[in-house]
Amino acid sequence: MLPFGRFSRGVLSAVAGLVFAVPGASAQAPPGRHVKASLVAETDAVRPGQPLTVGIRLEMEKGWHTYWRNPGDSGLPTRVKWELPAGFSAGEILWPYPEPFRTGPLVSYGYEHEVLLPVEMRVPPAVPGPQVRIAGRVDWLECLEACLPGRADVSLTLPVRAAAAPAPQAALFAEARRRLPKKDPAWRFSASSAAGGVSLVVRPPRGTDLREAYFYPVTPRLLDYAQPQKLTREGAAHRLALARDPNGAPSDRLAGVLVAGTSDGSWAVEVDVPLVSGPARTSLKQERNP
Amino acid sequence: MKRLVFVAVALAVLAALGPAPARAAAVVGQPAPAFTLTDSQGRARSLADFEGMVVVLEWWNFECPFVAKHYGSGNMQKLQKEWTAKGVVWLTVSSSAPGKQGHVDGARANELMKEKGGASTAVLLDHDGKAGKAYGAKTTPHMFVIDAKGTVVYAGGIDDKPSTDQADIATAKDYVSAALAEVTAGKSVTAATSQPYGCSVKYAE
Numbered sequence: 001m002l003p004f005g006r007f008s009r010g011v012l013s014a015v016a017g018l019v020f021a022v023p024g025a026s027a028q029a030p031p032g033r034h035v036k037a038s039l040v041a042e043t044d045a046v047r048p049g050q051p052l053t054v055g056i057r058l059e060m061e062k063g064w065h066t067y068w069r070n071p072g073d074s075g076l077p078t079r080v081k082w083e084l085p086a087g088f089s090a091g092e093i094l095w096p097y098p099e100p101f102r103t104g105p106l107v108s109y110g111y112e113h114e115v116l117l118p119v120e121m122r123v124p125p126a127v128p129g130p131q132v133r134i135a136g137r138v139d140w141l142e143c144l145e146a147c148l149p150g151r152a153d154v155s156l157t158l159p160v161r162a163a164a165a166p167a168p169q170a171a172l173f174a175e176a177r178r179r180l181p182k183k184d185p186a187w188r189f190s191a192s193s194a195a196g197g198v199s200l201v202v203r204p205p206r207g208t209d210l211r212e213a214y215f216y217p218v219t220p221r222l223l224d225y226a227q228p229q230k231l232t233r234e235g236a237a238h239r240l241a242l243a244r245d246p247n248g249a250p251s252d253r254l255a256g257v258l259v260a261g262t263s264d265g266s267w268a269v270e271v272d273v274p275l276v277s278g279p280a281r282t283s284l285k286q287e288r289n290p
Numbered sequence: 291m292k293r294l295v296f297v298a299v300a301l302a303v304l305a306a307l308g309p310a311p312a313r314a315a316a317v318v319g320q321p322a323p324a325f326t327l328t329d330s331q332g333r334a335r336s337l338a339d340f341e342g343m344v345v346v347l348e349w350w351n352f353e354c355p356f357v358a359k360h361y362g363s364g365n366m367q368k369l370q371k372e373w374t375a376k377g378v379v380w381l382t383v384s385s386s387a388p389g390k391q392g393h394v395d396g397a398r399a400n401e402l403m404k405e406k407g408g409a410s411t412a413v414l415l416d417h418d419g420k421a422g423k424a425y426g427a428k429t430t431p432h433m434f435v436i437d438a439k440g441t442v443v444y445a446g447g448i449d450d451k452p453s454t455d456q457a458d459i460a461t462a463k464d465y466v467s468a469a470l471a472e473v474t475a476g477k478s479v480t481a482a483t484s485q486p487y488g489c490s491v492k493y494a495e
Contacts, residue, residue: 074490104493146391149454
């Protein structure tokens, strides 16, 4: 069994030296912490009126991890509070799909080694000054077996120009984007309540054979994360049986990320469908993924 | 949409998680799982000893920053004092296995509770994690309220602000007090479940 992300780490370490050589990128890690946070940009300049993608880069000591948007049975998602120039606004964190961590009977979702959390920024049509400073306070929970809260003030100064080129750290963004779940109407989903659980019916694109799948839930307090997810074939469709959290909350939607291994490579697809009561249909009309 | 060559690797890791152990849980509306544990004074304590009384179970790991939030601020001790004074049984449970974070023997538990001004009815030592697993205790803290008939009436977080920041306590919704106020008044609990938050319970692997 290969450790997850070996390929990604190779790519990341290849560009790491370049990233540290970039002026304007700053990082502060309080002594004794096990995660270093920094802020990087995808381009080498800010263009007035054009969106800018920045990323919160978390570099974790061996064995330590930080958490996904749904941390699972324990933990906390990474958060950022921005301090932006006038007219700038920041979108939500775009979360690359995580990996699962099992400790005893519990499962949590997060990242090991390194992750870049991209954030898209709106840039106003007029930006005064030759340069801008983008800053944020990043809060996270870092865990090996024990956990520590982490916090860093990160910032980035970029020149304001009419044209921008990819920054040296653009490769980090390309890597993160490959792990962002996609909205893809070729993948169709429907979900229904089943005895003690939830059934997610998956219809992959025509001609694609689904071999393995794991569902990372985004809907809070619906599913029991530690239970196995059983994939069975039903004609052209597949059913993924998910266990409910017995002390969970009712929901009329099922949202999450399906990571699928298929005859046509591997995919991470966004799922956000109504959760209906009664058995999910596999042969009739299917709910399209929005 | 581009192919993701490394998803297959992720799936290999997922497969390696192996089958999950069957997970029991204390489910709201159902009888509370029975247990007998040794307390920090060396006495055997069973849930059955408290028949006819309202019982709180608080999962505890003194080294966890989420627990430190509620003990460092005095919030947990305040709740323990307030509700034990009203006749509620408050049991603080340590399921940290030997060698794991927060593991305590009786003497250490007593020392820590004395130092912090803890006011639980008893600190129960669940070194093999049996009681924790029977309840489905996931985090420290993770809170359960059991009514006088032995039915689980609340399972979830101590409040609605999942953080390690003491400043959040003042504005958080105190689910445990709300549940206790209702159950001791003979009412059904309005918010009977919530998201537990904190460190994972440090069970033996």
